[in-house]
Amino acid sequence: xxxxxxxxxxxxxxxxxxxxxxxxxxxxxxxxxxxxxxxxxxxxxxxxxxxxxxxxxxxxxxxxxxxxxxxxxxxxxxxxxxxxxxxxxxxxxxxxxxxxxxxxxxxxxxxxxxxxxxxxxxxxxxxxxxxxxxxxxxxxxxxxxxxxxxxxxxxxxxxxxxxxxxxxxxxxxxxxxxxxxxxxxxxxxxxxxxxxxxxxxxxxxxxxxxxxxxxxxxxxxxxxxxxxxxxxxxxxxxxxxxxxxxxxxxxxxxxxxxxxxxxxxxxxxxxxxxxxxxxxxxxxxxxxxxxxxxxxxxxxxxxxxxxxxxxxxxxxxxxxxxxxxxxxxxxxxxxxxxxxxxxxxxxxxxxxxxxxxxxxxxxxxxxxxxxxxx
Numbered sequence: 537x538x539x540x541x542x543x544x545x546x547x548x549x550x551x552x553x554x555x556x557x558x559x560x561x562x563x564x565x566x567x568x569x570x571x572x573x574x575x576x577x578x579x580x581x582x583x584x585x586x587x588x589x590x591x592x593x594x595x596x597x598x599x600x601x602x603x604x605x606x607x608x609x610x611x612x613x614x615x616x617x618x619x620x621x622x623x624x625x626x627x628x629x630x631x632x633x634x635x636x637x638x639x640x641x642x643x644x645x646x647x648x649x650x651x652x653x654x655x656x657x658x659x660x661x662x663x664x665x666x667x668x669x670x671x672x673x674x675x676x677x678x679x680x681x682x683x684x685x686x687x688x689x690x691x692x693x694x695x696x697x698x699x700x701x702x703x704x705x706x707x708x709x710x711x712x713x714x715x716x717x718x719x720x721x722x723x724x725x726x727x728x729x730x731x732x733x734x735x736x737x738x739x740x741x742x743x744x745x746x747x748x749x750x751x752x753x754x755x756x757x758x759x760x761x762x763x764x765x766x767x768x769x770x771x772x773x774x775x776x777x778x779x780x781x782x783x784x785x786x787x788x789x790x791x792x793x794x795x796x797x798x799x800x801x802x803x804x805x806x807x808x809x810x811x812x813x814x815x816x817x818x819x820x821x822x823x824x825x826x827x828x829x830x831x832x833x834x835x836x837x838x839x840x841x842x843x844x845x846x847x848x849x850x851x852x853x854x855x856x857x858x859x860x861x862x863x864x865x866x867x868x869x870x871x872x873x874x875x876x877x878x879x880x881x882x883x884x885x886x887x888x889x890x891x892x893x894x895x896x897x898x899x900x901x902x903x904x905x906x907x908x909x910x
Contacts, residue, residue, distance in 0.1 A: 575599025721834030727791035730858035736776035792875035825857025
């Protein structure tokens with residue numbers, strides 16, 4: 537452990553013999569002595585030499601010791617620097633010295649042991665002040681660092697919370713890792729899945745709100761578990777339906793197959809739920825539509841309220857297929873069929889006239905209920 541440097545004493549006196557006398561007393565005791573012969577020179581030395589204590593003669597030509605002491609006290613950096621006034625006039629000098637901000641006094645001719653005791657005591661106090669100041673600065677830096685870390689973590693948590701509104705937790709973490717660039721507008725092929733509760737309007741207007749909320753809760757719980765497991769991106773989620781897509785923001789090699797696999801699990805989960813609901817007298821069912829095509833995806837909204845949205849005819853096609861599906865049916869587009877017909881059973885349902893589409897659209901129903909690997 538490195539030892540502390542020798543205490544530095546600034547001796548201010550316009551009589552060289554007095555300076556040499558104080559040097560002869562202080563240097564053998566382990567002090568480094570810096571001298572100044574005038575008030576202005578002393579103020580410069582206080583800044584340049586950064587002494588631990590000042591032995592300041594009162595009677596000097598020009599700027600006297602009282603004025604030097606007042607100047608030292610005016611600066612924040614030297615406000616606590618110990619100043620010992622050296623004077624021949626004890627009573628009057630003490631009063632004026634106290635007013636100027638002096639810490640102690642030595643009367644000429646001074647006693648060597650008394651001088652050393654006073655110097656040693658004040659230097660020790662000065663070192664304590666320096667230690668406290670350094671620790672306070674270090675603590676302030678730690679606080680600043682901690683505040684910045686907390687701010688960064690809060691920002692990350694807020695961003696994570698926003699992302700988790702439309703991404704699974706796994707995808708949200710990936711997006712946080714990759715940065716906001718992944719949310720900028722871009723174009724990509726998506727597999728889009730719409731699922732809808734049939735009979736919802738009549739049910740919601742004729743059923744007690746508590747019962748409606750119970751049905752909504754069980755539907756959301758079942759769909760939420762599947763959304764997370766299949767790492768689907770949520771584009772829309774309401775009480776009676778949802779829209780998710782695959783292949784963005786994280787690409788996947790088989791978005792159409794993944795969407796159909798999730799649709800099959802939705803059918804399995806909904807079969808159990810609708811059976812429970814029917815026993816309670818609720819005539820509810822479901823339908824699913826899946827389409828494959830290109831869309832423009834990115835962050836939409838305004839400052840303080842952003843979502844991750846997609847725009848393109850593929851979303852409309854999936855929605856219309858869902859509307860056209862019979863209760864319990866999964867309808868897929870021709871492009872989706874081409875991607876999955878080797879692994880699931882499908883049958884054509886013919887050309888459908890769908891709202892918003894100028895030409896009829898070929899649709900296919902998914903038959904298999906066998907769960908495929910995610």
